[in-house]
Amino acid sequence: MSYSKPKFKEKYGNFINGKFVAPVDGEYFDNTSPVDNSLIAKYPRSKQADVENAVAAANAAKEAWGNTSAATRAALLNKVADIIEANLEEFALVETCDNGKPIRETLNADVPLSVDHWRYFAAVIRAEEGSATELDENTLSMNIKEPLGVVAQIIPWNFPLLMLSWKLPPALAAGNCVVLKPAEQTPSSATLLMEKIAEVFPPGVVNVIHGFGPEAGKPLASSSEVDKVAFTGETTTGQLIMQYASKNLNPVTMELGGKSPNIFFNSVMDEDDAFLDKAIEGAVLFAFNQGEVCTCPSRLLVQEDIYDKFMERVIARTKAIVQSSPYDTACMVGAQASNDQFEKILSYIKIGKEEGAKVLTGGEACKLDGEFANGFYVQPTILEGHNKMRVFQEEIFGPVVCVTKFKDEAEALEIANDTLYGLGAGVWTRDAHQLYQIPRAIKAGRVWVNCYHAYPAHAPFGGYKKSGFGRENHLMMMNYYRQTKNMLISYDKNKLGFF
């Protein structure tokens, strides 16, 4: 089944204080589709003044919103989930057009998962409680969770609606008002969502501003009128945002890069069964979302005694990937999100070849016909080499996996942990001991065991090492968006006796 490019207006506004408004200085930028490099629409090129308006609206709304009941907040979050679900196909099409990912993924992953994240946090705040402890017979310690106030959120372009749905629901559920800045490559689904939910929240509770990092992102991250900054993106920007936040003594959450190992022990080939089939797919998941995932399993580690036979099947499965119009449900790997991303990936493949890596499959741009000839497509690529190569150490953020072999558990762990990052990892084995011991020894925040690329709302996600800190998803995320108010109550009628 094939869809076609969705319709857009000529231009869109920022969503501030419950209304769409034009940027203060009237400047817009052109947003294009990586599918065919065609114009989508104009979006506001916001500056400091727009950021200040959005932050002011959020501050004006925070007291009332922070005092709404959990039941009310949950009902509104559920309403958003229902609205996204009722318009699933429209959201999926807009996302595919703006980001380049296949419609198959947006229909079945990005949009349904987004719906679930809203519902999850709606449920969480109905079930959780504060705590109270009787410290002694006359003293009660009560812990009340209070919202921080106004949260700034800066999200990336690889899962525009899903990253929004990771960030907004917990912040809102905790009683905060939010100013969110989507990446300028992918402003469309956030805008569509604001159109659909414009009436759901009181004005000022959710604000979305568009624009460029240095002009809009920086004033937002450095604003002294926000109480927290949450960022998903790359390390240098993360470091800058932490610096800005440190001036305001603001807490930050950082979800940064990765170079995740995906480790296959020899027992996966003990049988030629459904599990082996799943494992082969697990190795090919490097191409999921065009490799534009922070947790892309971009380092493939295969035990040497199964290496040849295993790789033969991985290569065959990779070659069977269909690249076509991302609007076609048969398409498995779509367009890279932008031209500069496309160029960067090809430059890395070139570096890999120069360093002596062997191209097992792919290795080139992918040329599509007709209108898609202008889009940014790269062939799923497998490079064989060793872990000291740059392509094994740097995040390529494309459909490129680097494969190497290991002798035993010790060597697998040595290679797996020899990286600056620690976001994700995969472990595949039929050995019950390895199932537990290997994941425990890997320095990463999420280890998938006999699976990969699952992101349920109910499981915490975040990085070790240079992949950041703080966690997303799961109810523990609520505490990244709240203060603890401790009330220490004395029921003793007698004085201390000091004065």
Added chain:
Amino acid sequence: MKPERVAITEKAAALVKQLQEKHGELIFHQSGGCCDGSAPMIFEKGDMYLDDSDVFLGQIAGVDYYMNKDQFEYWKHTHLTVDITEGRGSSFSLEIPLGFRFIIQSRLLSDEENAVLNNSSADE
């Protein structure tokens, strides 16, 4: 002539000049991983806190070029040429509003370059 670690194309140098006129003194910092990572980012001098965890690679178009020390360990055998391409990142790099993006073209250092650059004490 002493070999260098980093160079810049004429097109990229012209863009740097344009940014210098607007923002004053600048620095380049080579970013690490994720969405907009592995790219040279240009900031106003003083905007980013630099210390001995950053390695100075050289100066191009009047702008000092730095990289994090951990990352340099993997990059030290590579020669970098800063170039531009059309496109947009979502980082805080100053060229982004202009519709261009700095990118890196790299090649491995030759044996002679390696001998000079990676055996001398100057780069430590």
